[in-house]
Amino acid sequence: MAPPASKRSGYSRRAQFSSFLSHTAGVVGVVIGLVLIVISAVNPSSFQSLRAIAADATDPAAEATAKGRSFGDNVLNSVTGFFKMGSRHAKLEKELAIAKSRLVEAEAIEAENARLKDMLKLTRTRKDVVAVATLTASTPSSTRRFATLGVGRNKGLEKGMPVRSARGLIGRVLEVGQTSARVLLITDTESLVPIRRTKDGVAGFAQGQGDGTLRVRLVNLGINPLKKGDVIVSSGAGGLYRPGTPMAVLTEILRDGAIARVISNPTDADYVLVERAWAPEAPPVEAPAEKP
Amino acid sequence: MLEGPTTRRDDGPRPRINRAPSPILAQVVPWLSVVLATIVPTWFVIASAPMFPPFGFLTFLAWRQLRPGLLPLWAGLPLGLVDDLFSGQPFGSAVLLWSLAAMAIDNLEERFPWRNFATEWLVATSLIILYILGSYLLSNLVAANAPIHVVVPQLVISIFAYPLIGRLVAVLDRLRLTAVRISR
Numbered sequence: 001m002a003p004p005a006s007k008r009s010g011y012s013r014r015a016q017f018s019s020f021l022s023h024t025a026g027v028v029g030v031v032i033g034l035v036l037i038v039i040s041a042v043n044p045s046s047f048q049s050l051r052a053i054a055a056d057a058t059d060p061a062a063e064a065t066a067k068g069r070s071f072g073d074n075v076l077n078s079v080t081g082f083f084k085m086g087s088r089h090a091k092l093e094k095e096l097a098i099a100k101s102r103l104v105e106a107e108a109i110e111a112e113n114a115r116l117k118d119m120l121k122l123t124r125t126r127k128d129v130v131a132v133a134t135l136t137a138s139t140p141s142s143t144r145r146f147a148t149l150g151v152g153r154n155k156g157l158e159k160g161m162p163v164r165s166a167r168g169l170i171g172r173v174l175e176v177g178q179t180s181a182r183v184l185l186i187t188d189t190e191s192l193v194p195i196r197r198t199k200d201g202v203a204g205f206a207q208g209q210g211d212g213t214l215r216v217r218l219v220n221l222g223i224n225p226l227k228k229g230d231v232i233v234s235s236g237a238g239g240l241y242r243p244g245t246p247m248a249v250l251t252e253i254l255r256d257g258a259i260a261r262v263i264s265n266p267t268d269a270d271y272v273l274v275e276r277a278w279a280p281e282a283p284p285v286e287a288p289a290e291k292p
Numbered sequence: 293m294l295e296g297p298t299t300r301r302d303d304g305p306r307p308r309i310n311r312a313p314s315p316i317l318a319q320v321v322p323w324l325s326v327v328l329a330t331i332v333p334t335w336f337v338i339a340s341a342p343m344f345p346p347f348g349f350l351t352f353l354a355w356r357q358l359r360p361g362l363l364p365l366w367a368g369l370p371l372g373l374v375d376d377l378f379s380g381q382p383f384g385s386a387v388l389l390w391s392l393a394a395m396a397i398d399n400l401e402e403r404f405p406w407r408n409f410a411t412e413w414l415v416a417t418s419l420i421i422l423y424i425l426g427s428y429l430l431s432n433l434v435a436a437n438a439p440i441h442v443v444v445p446q447l448v449i450s451i452f453a454y455p456l457i458g459r460l461v462a463v464l465d466r467l468r469l470t471a472v473r474i475s476r
Contacts, residue, residue: 036384
């Protein structure tokens with residue numbers, strides 16, 4: 001298709017001017033973009049209030065979709081389950097396949113039941129839980145891993161609070177709005193969680209890689225004691241993340257560490273818990289002398 | 293561009309009495325569709341890897357290719373701002389890249405006034421690749437480095453998704469110019 005005739009400004013002053021103006025406006029867009037990038041590179045949290053307002057504004061719709069999403073996930077689980085079996089037992093009769101897909105469906109429901117029961121137990125027994133909420137949105141087309149929570153300052157959320165599901169650690173609260181909050185997932189490249197191996201407490205750090213895996217680095221250099229299939233939990237070193245929260249399973253051993261797959265996939269977590277930021281208990285000190 | 297409620301397209305259906313395209317609809321649909329394509333996909337999955345194509349950018353690109361000049365050259369600024377609020381990218385990355393893409397398309401249009409499917413496809417595909425790599429580099433600038441293989445699936449999905457988005461935008465374009473009842 002040829003470009004519209006209005007693009008060729010010819011001798012008309014007015015047309016020339018408007019063409020010039022629109023080109024200038026394009027360049028202005030580029031310049032403003034560059035300025036914004038520099039500002040956010042220097043101070044990544046500089047536009048958080050804007051983001052919080054935007055997230056608050058879309059929160060009702062996002063939450064409605066989140067409710068539909070868990071239903072859609074169940075359907076999707078049943079469908080993928082059906083296809084996996086179909087490829088394996090291509091010759092089996094249709095009825096059997098349907099029966100199996102029903103079985104998968106039942107299993108999914110059972111697993112969900114167990115998870116919800118877990119969650120209830122957790123909220124009943126734990127006093128440090130600030131809120132139980134749904135993850136309403138995420139950033140599926142960026143290499144950064146953020147998610148949005150359906151609760152915010154209205155439920156007492158604060159920056160830095162760890163977020164977990166019944167299965168394991170999910171991330172921590174990064175920016176708080178009135179009715180929504182932004183969570184930095186542990187799979188984001190900026191997330192660094194102190195960890196230890198469950199068996200013997202070999203200590204290290206887990207950094208996200210942006211693709212659902214974690215890069216585990218050990219504190220002590222030397223022979224790498226890690227084995228495939230080891231489970232790592234948060235160690236609580238330095239505070240913030242409660243020690244012993246399950247995190248990931250090692251899938252690949254590297255020379256100086258390992259690659260681990262996260263246990264608690266945030267997509268499967270219908271509900272997440274926001275906990276108070278954990279602080280290691282201060283060592284017992286004697287009462288100051290000047291106080292009576 | 294529409295001049296008034298009585299405008300009609302030569303290739304459109306035969307106009308009916310008392311029906312004409314609404315100028316409001318004709319202006320609003322492209323902007324609204326890009327904004328919705330930016331925001332709505334973020335609700336559907338809590339992603340642990342970049343798995344969705346950048347729908348907002350693809351829609352923007354499709355509008356610019358289908359109807360050059362309908363979205364002005366500066367449209368990347370407001371629409372990119374909206375995208376930056378939700379995309380998770382460092383703020384300003386979409387403003388910059390969308391504006392650059394709009395200018396690139398504009399330049400190519402002037403250079404190759406008669407295009408065919410192959411050139412359109414080639415232009416769109418190269419812009420998508422450049423956009424995804426550009427977003428990747430900009431987010432690495434702000435955060436710690438993610439390995440490059442993270443964006444490869446997204447690249448492939450986006451290239452295949454673009455023709456579908458193009459079809460969708462074409463449907464929206466027809467909706468945009470549907471004749472509605474004129475109220476006087």
